Amino acid sequence: MGRGRPKGARGSSLLRVLSARDLEPERPEQSRRMPCPGLWKTPVIRWDGELMACCADVDGEISVGNLADHDFEDLWFGPQMTEYRLLHIAGRFEEIPKCWSCGGINFYKMSPAEIRQWLEDNGHLELWSVYVERMGLDPNDDFSCG
Numbered sequence: 117m118g119r120g121r122p123k124g125a126r127g128s129s130l131l132r133v134l135s136a137r138d139l140e141p142e143r144p145e146q147s148r149r150m151p152c153p154g155l156w157k158t159p160v161i162r163w164d165g166e167l168m169a170c171c172a173d174v175d176g177e178i179s180v181g182n183l184a185d186h187d188f189e190d191l192w193f194g195p196q197m198t199e200y201r202l203l204h205i206a207g208r209f210e211e212i213p214k215c216w217s218c219g220g221i222n223f224y225k226m227s228p229a230e231i232r233q234w235l236e237d238n239g240h241l242e243l244w245s246v247y248v249e250r251m252g253l254d255p256n257d258d259f260s261c262g
Contacts, residue, residue: 148251156226178213206247235247
């Protein structure tokens with residue numbers, strides 16, 4: 117115990133914390149940053165019942181509500197999480213606390229097909245062209261899930 121890398125975002129090989137240099141708007145790797153799959157795949161419930169949008173938010177800045185006051189589904193599939201997901205798809209990471217300086221988790225991914233399906237299911241397919249252009253994808257490719 118006590119040896120090796122420290123735990124948490126700065127010491128984890130599973131998370132990449134971006135520096136100010138990485139955040140320059142002209143840098144193409146920032147514009148091609150993938151939406152964080154955690155916003156879809158890893159709800160985090162803290163000891164006090166707070167439902168967190170992010171598994172790396174150790175400071176509790178991105179709480180979407182408390183399970184003592186709300187149903188899980190109302191929070192996880194509700195307007196706040198939908199807004200966070202849409203901002204990530206559009207590449208507007210700087211508008212969410214913590215997300216602007218996080219390089220994202222890298223132990224699982226969101227495929228373009230999953231993004232397209234989510235946009236379609238949630239009535240936001242107009243953002244698909246923004247995502248395709250931002251990510252440098254071929255708009256003629258078939259990104260259907262089925």
